[in-house]
Amino acid sequence: MAPLPGWKVGLVSARTADSARDIPEATVARLPVYLRALTTLVDNGTATCSSEELAAAAGVNSAKLRKDLSYLGSYGTRGVGYDVDYLRYQIAREIGVTQDWPVVIVGIGNLGHALANFSGFRSRGFRVVALLDADPDRRGERVAGIDVRDFADLEPIVREHGVAIGVIATPASAAQDVADQMVEAGIRSILNFAPIVISVPDGVDVRKVDLSIELQILAYHEQRKQSEATA
Amino acid sequence: MAPLPGWKVGLVSARTADSARDIPEATVARLPVYLRALTTLVDNGTATCSSEELAAAAGVNSAKLRKDLSYLGSYGTRGVGYDVDYLRYQIAREIGVTQDWPVVIVGIGNLGHALANFSGFRSRGFRVVALLDADPDRRGERVAGIDVRDFADLEPIVREHGVAIGVIATPASAAQDVADQMVEAGIRSILNFAPIVISVPDGVDVRKVDLSIELQILAYHEQRKQSEATA
DNA sequence: AGGACTTTGTGAACGGGAGAACAAACTGAG
DNA sequence: CTCAGTTTGTTCTCCCGTTCACAAAGTCCT
Ligand SMILES: NC(=O)c1ccc[n+]([C@@H]2O[C@H](COP(=O)([O-])OP(=O)(O)OC[C@H]3O[C@@H](n4cnc5c(N)ncnc54)[C@H](O)[C@@H]3O)[C@@H](O)[C@H]2O)c1
Ligand SMILES: NC(=O)c1ccc[n+]([C@@H]2O[C@H](COP(=O)([O-])OP(=O)(O)OC[C@H]3O[C@@H](n4cnc5c(N)ncnc54)[C@H](O)[C@@H]3O)[C@@H](O)[C@H]2O)c1
Numbered sequence: 001m002a003p004l005p006g007w008k009v010g011l012v013s014a015r016t017a018d019s020a021r022d023i024p025e026a027t028v029a030r031l032p033v034y035l036r037a038l039t040t041l042v043d044n045g046t047a048t049c050s051s052e053e054l055a056a057a058a059g060v061n062s063a064k065l066r067k068d069l070s071y072l073g074s075y076g077t078r079g080v081g082y083d084v085d086y087l088r089y090q091i092a093r094e095i096g097v098t099q100d101w102p103v104v105i106v107g108i109g110n111l112g113h114a115l116a117n118f119s120g121f122r123s124r125g126f127r128v129v130a131l132l133d134a135d136p137d138r139r140g141e142r143v144a145g146i147d148v149r150d151f152a153d154l155e156p157i158v159r160e161h162g163v164a165i166g167v168i169a170t171p172a173s174a175a176q177d178v179a180d181q182m183v184e185a186g187i188r189s190i191l192n193f194a195p196i197v198i199s200v201p202d203g204v205d206v207r208k209v210d211l212s213i214e215l216q217i218l219a220y221h222e223q224r225k226q227s228e229a230t231a
Numbered sequence: 232m233a234p235l236p237g238w239k240v241g242l243v244s245a246r247t248a249d250s251a252r253d254i255p256e257a258t259v260a261r262l263p264v265y266l267r268a269l270t271t272l273v274d275n276g277t278a279t280c281s282s283e284e285l286a287a288a289a290g291v292n293s294a295k296l297r298k299d300l301s302y303l304g305s306y307g308t309r310g311v312g313y314d315v316d317y318l319r320y321q322i323a324r325e326i327g328v329t330q331d332w333p334v335v336i337v338g339i340g341n342l343g344h345a346l347a348n349f350s351g352f353r354s355r356g357f358r359v360v361a362l363l364d365a366d367p368d369r370r371g372e373r374v375a376g377i378d379v380r381d382f383a384d385l386e387p388i389v390r391e392h393g394v395a396i397g398v399i400a401t402p403a404s405a406a407q408d409v410a411d412q413m414v415e416a417g418i419r420s421i422l423n424f425a426p427i428v429i430s431v432p433d434g435v436d437v438r439k440v441d442l443s444i445e446l447q448i449l450a451y452h453e454q455r456k457q458s459e460a461t462a
Numbered sequence: 463a464g465g466a467c468t469t470t471g472t473g474a475a476c477g478g479g480a481g482a483a484c485a486a487a488c489t490g491a492g
Numbered sequence: 493c494t495c496a497g498t499t500t501g502t503t504c505t506c507c508c509g510t511t512c513a514c515a516a517a518g519t520c521c522t
Pocket of ligand 1: 039106107108109110111112132133134135138152169170171172174177193194195210211212345346347348349350351
């Protein structure tokens with residue numbers, strides 16, 4: 001009955017029980033990067049790695065990595081490093097991708113097709129359960145083995161599969177309406193590819209991906225580099 | 232010769248000359264969002280807007296918006312607001328999208344096709360000048376009116392068009408190699424869609440877009456919402 | 463067993479960004 | 493011209509996130 005180990009285990013299991021109180025948002029955003037790096041290491045047959053190695057694979061500072069991991073618990077061994085497979089499981093559990101999340105994609109145009117065909121969904125904790133489009137001409141089309149269905153069927157599909165996450169790949173003009181109906185149907189997490197700010201009630205999370213914004217940020221820095229080179 | 236107007240113009244042109252010294256990175260990342268919102272307002276025929284209105288359209292706090300804009304100069308009028316078209320031009324100039332940037336896309340698979348067909352490039356300051364793929368079967372294929380060419384042609388294309396920005400849409404296994412060759416060819420800004428951290432020399436900017444990471448961040452919050460609901 | 467060595471986990475200092483609050487500056491009515 | 497009303501630009505404070513630096517905790521060799 002050594003006091004320290006007992007206390008430590010108690011603390012760890014306490015954290016596990018109420019699933020880690022408050023993880024900073026910046027850390028949450030990096031956990032998937034660590035998970036990806038660890039999966040690569042597992043595939044390479046690496047059994048153990050140091051914070052330095054993992055940090056390099058994830059493209060971050062090793063001190064930041066260690067601090068991030070410390071929010072989850074003490075999963076490393078001092079003098080040794082981390083058990084790759086064990087740590088990978090712990091992070092996957094923390095993120096919540098030990099089981100697959102059902103996802104619907106709305107707007108099966110250029111981008112929607114690419115998303116539907118994207119094989120990385122399944123391996124990373126997600127399962128596309130429906131493809132929806134408002135255009136009747138899209139109906140009946142099969143994309144990646146899934147029938148494109150009427151957007152009006154959203155609500156029963158969400159109910160049937162317990163869908164919590166929706167992806168918007170419609171034109172910007174339709175995005176707010178699609179989001180409203182997703183919320184109405186019970187979806188509380190939305191990934192929006194349309195270049196517009198959509199507003200949702202409290203309790204609903206929206207993340208956006210905007211290609212043009214990323215390019216424009218690059219353009220800004222590129223412009224500065226070029227004007228410096230001229231000067 | 233009123234002293235105040237003269238002084239103000241002097242200050243603005245001074246800032247314009249050395250192109251706004253140091254704009255915080257967080258602000259740079261929001262300028263494209265403001266630009267997008269302003270373009271929408273212009274399309275709606277709005278001539279003037281307050282920081283409150285623009286902030287709402289951009290999904291940010293109005294104090295933050297005003298502070299961001301203050302880094303560019305004093306483009307508003309107290310008691311009135313901002314001239315939408317004028318401010319839009321100033322932000323576009325600051326970002327560097329008053330002319331089009333030539334862009335190459337490498338990896339014309341599912342995602343590459345969608346990107347090539349994306350019409351928003353042109354209107355937002357970018358022009359796709361080449362589509363490249365290593366697969367000989369892709370050669371000769373025409374996507375969005377552009378011939379898919381051999382990845383080996385990268386260097387002459389970059390030189391001919393003065394390409395500064397490259398987009399990687401290949402599998403992760405090829406991404407580092409593609410990035411190396413882009414840098415070799417003279418590209419100094421890269422947008423990476425492959426789920427891997429790529430390393431580049433100093434002076435080269437990389438931004439990444441990773442769908443799985445975004446979904447996993449949503450999954451984390453969704454998991455917490457659901458476990459809270461249960462408790 | 464003991465001591466040198468390695469690596470984690472964390473306390474503390476630091477820097478940057480977010481937001482509240484207000485003075486300065488402009489408009490327009492009387 | 494003056495004054496009330498409006499909205500910007502900026503200062504100030506607080507908080508979050510990053511990074512340094514080191515004690516604690518383990519391994520491994522002798
Ligand atoms: N294609 C890209 O690479 C790319 C890149 C960045 C951003 N985007 C954005 O992603 C979105 C989709 O782009 P795209 O190129 O696939 O456009 P698209 O026009 O090819 O496809 C849009 C699809 O949405 C469907 N749709 C329209 N209104 C709908 C509604 N109310 N409900 C359900 N479905 C509806 C249309 O029928 C169409 O099939 C756009 O907002 C675009 O700006 C696309
Ligand atoms: N499809 C999506 O919606 C989606 C979403 C998120 C991320 N991604 C990522 O984007 C990347 C592309 O996805 P995809 O679905 O289009 O894959 P894909 O397999 O359909 O296309 C990849 C293309 O890259 C080409 N390629 C391979 N090696 C190359 C090389 N060395 N040089 C030039 N070209 C090369 C292939 O010939 C192929 O045409 C992947 O890394 C994927 O993980 C895709």
